[in-house]
Amino acid sequence: MAAALSAARSGAQVCLIEARPRLGGTVAFSLIHTLGGLYDSAGVLLNAGLAEELVVALLQADSSVRKRRMGRTWVLSVCPDIYQAVVQGWVESDRRVTVLTETRVVGVVRQSDTIRALELSSPAGEFRLPTKAVIDATGTAEVVNLVSSSLVQNEDRRAAGGLIFRMRGTPPDAVAFPKGLGILRAIRDAVVEGSLPRQCANVWVDTGARSDEVYIKLPVPIPANWREQQEPAEVTRDALEMQAAVVEFLRRMPEFAQASVSRTGELGVRDGGQVRGEYLLTADDVRCGAMFADAACRCTWPIESWDPEEGVSLEYLQDGSYYEIPLRSLKVRGVRNLWAVEKCLSADRYAQASARVVGSCWSMGEAVGR
Amino acid sequence: MPRANRARNRGTMMTPIEIEDRVRQFVLATFLVDTPPEAFQNSDDLFLLLDSLQILRLVIHLESTFGVKVQQQELTADNLSSVQKVAAFMVRKIGDRRLARVAK
Numbered sequence: 001m002a003a004a005l006s007a008a009r010s011g012a013q014v015c016l017i018e019a020r021p022r023l024g025g026t027v028a029f030s031l032i033h034t035l036g037g038l039y040d041s042a043g044v045l046l047n048a049g050l051a052e053e054l055v056v057a058l059l060q061a062d063s064s065v066r067k068r069r070m071g072r073t074w075v076l077s078v079c080p081d082i083y084q085a086v087v088q089g090w091v092e093s094d095r096r097v098t099v100l101t102e103t104r105v106v107g108v109v110r111q112s113d114t115i116r117a118l119e120l121s122s123p124a125g126e127f128r129l130p131t132k133a134v135i136d137a138t139g140t141a142e143v144v145n146l147v148s149s150s151l152v153q154n155e156d157r158r159a160a161g162g163l164i165f166r167m168r169g170t171p172p173d174a175v176a177f178p179k180g181l182g183i184l185r186a187i188r189d190a191v192v193e194g195s196l197p198r199q200c201a202n203v204w205v206d207t208g209a210r211s212d213e214v215y216i217k218l219p220v221p222i223p224a225n226w227r228e229q230q231e232p233a234e235v236t237r238d239a240l241e242m243q244a245a246v247v248e249f250l251r252r253m254p255e256f257a258q259a260s261v262s263r264t265g266e267l268g269v270r271d272g273g274q275v276r277g278e279y280l281l282t283a284d285d286v287r288c289g290a291m292f293a294d295a296a297c298r299c300t301w302p303i304e305s306w307d308p309e310e311g312v313s314l315e316y317l318q319d320g321s322y323y324e325i326p327l328r329s330l331k332v333r334g335v336r337n338l339w340a341v342e343k344c345l346s347a348d349r350y351a352q353a354s355a356r357v358v359g360s361c362w363s364m365g366e367a368v369g370r
Numbered sequence: 371m372p373r374a375n376r377a378r379n380r381g382t383m384m385t386p387i388e389i390e391d392r393v394r395q396f397v398l399a400t401f402l403v404d405t406p407p408e409a410f411q412n413s414d415d416l417f418l419l420l421d422s423l424q425i426l427r428l429v430i431h432l433e434s435t436f437g438v439k440v441q442q443q444e445l446t447a448d449n450l451s452s453v454q455k456v457a458a459f460m461v462r463k464i465g466d467r468r469l470a471r472v473a474k
Contacts, residue, residue, distance in 0.1 A: 069418075070421075070422075071420070071421025071422055071423075071424075072419065072420070072421055073421075177417075177422050177425075178422070178425055178445045178446065178447065178450055179442070179445050179446070180422070181425060181426045181429060181445050182441075182442035182445050184426060185426065185429070185430075186442075312423065313423075314421060314423070318404075
């Protein structure tokens with residue numbers, strides 16, 4: 001969306017291809033309710049431009065949207081439904097952007113080092129779309145993978161995915177920090193006692209944008225062959241079984257006795273493969289606060305690693321420091337007019353674990369679109 | 371002394387200053403490894419320095435080190451938001467445990 005808005009502002013005619021029926025991406029459909037990467041360690045906006053415009057638009061959209069401190073970081077707390085409505089309205093209001101929903105890229109017409117057209121599949125049928133440039137913002141390098149699977153690097157051990165669901169009907173601030181730690185500890189104790197599955201040890205709970213809601217995040221192992229036809233459904237089925245066990249457990253606690261699941265998000269894939277770019281952003285770049293002449297944006301989010309077995313760990317940058325993402329790490333190697341933004345940028349697993357948050361993604365998209 | 375009794379006595383013989391120092395050392399060594407010790411005060415707000423996972427680890431460490439059980443309603447800023455407050459909380463918990471033992 002950021003790439004589309006930015007390219008349109010630069011004068012391009014843009015076609016935004018969206019597989020879902022509506023815009024909103026991972027935030028709206030996987031239920032991300034805390035937007036990271038927008039602020040520095042002091043709570044000041046890190047990047048101007050579309051990221052800042054997004055914050056302003058969300059704050060104006062609903063009084064429940066607020067900046068809040070989460071541990072050592074600052075995030076924007078927002079209901080995913082509000083985010084969806086705001087970004088959809090924003091994109092649709094730009095006449096230079098044509099949105100094609102329920103449409104997938106199923107093929108790429110390539111001539112030498114240039115992509116000439118995309119082959120699309122939609123409910124209306126299949127058709128070919130000539131193009132001057134392509135920006136893969138799928139988060140899992142779907143388009144780049146169609147160009148050549150050799151342009152996508154996959155880790156042997158993928159970061160855990162996440163299934164997030166929302167429960168409503170809890171007392172106000174039932175899991176607000178630090179009280180919520182007691183819920184987490186009860187879940188972990190239940191795992192040790194054997195009354196919850198082992199994977200539940202790393203469940204996470206957080207207060208929502210509204211006072212009577214709680215977001216629960218389940219870490220979900222993503223197998224190496226997750227792209228294969230049956231795997232996504234099987235992974236989701238296992239995650240939903242874990243969800244049922246956690247809900248049953250929580251509803252025995254006084255805080256959740258009257259609560260029910262109000263929405264379950266799509267399975268979120270944090271690490272669906274990184275493109276091979278002209279530059280590989282590394283953990284050293286992140287830790288040392290690397291700067292680049294072709295900087296796309298600034299980042300300061302901790303290295304947030306989701307291990308399938310151990311759960312989440314956070315490695316913080318020095319307070320007040322940041323690093324930059326170079327445009328070269330968003331440029332796919334060997335293809336003149338192909339870019340990749342967001343989670344599938346060219347980065348090692350640690351750099352990606354820092355760079356993939358929402359604020360950075362908006363700024364990456366803006367830089368490439370420009 | 372049997373192992374179970376040793377576990378129950380953890381923290382019993384420590385002075386409040388020793389308890390505060392144990393908590394401080396754990397926080398520095400575990401979560402603030404890049405912070406010079408002289409730059410960290412026992413009154414500093416742990417809720418600004420640590421994330422919630424780290425606070426949870428601290429609570430689990432307190433329970434195993436001092437042989438106490440932190441109850442859900444005790445997970446508050448008054449008890450956990452600085453080394454001084456944590457130490458005072460542990461002193462109270464250990465005192466409560468002693469009283470409970472005497473009452474038996």
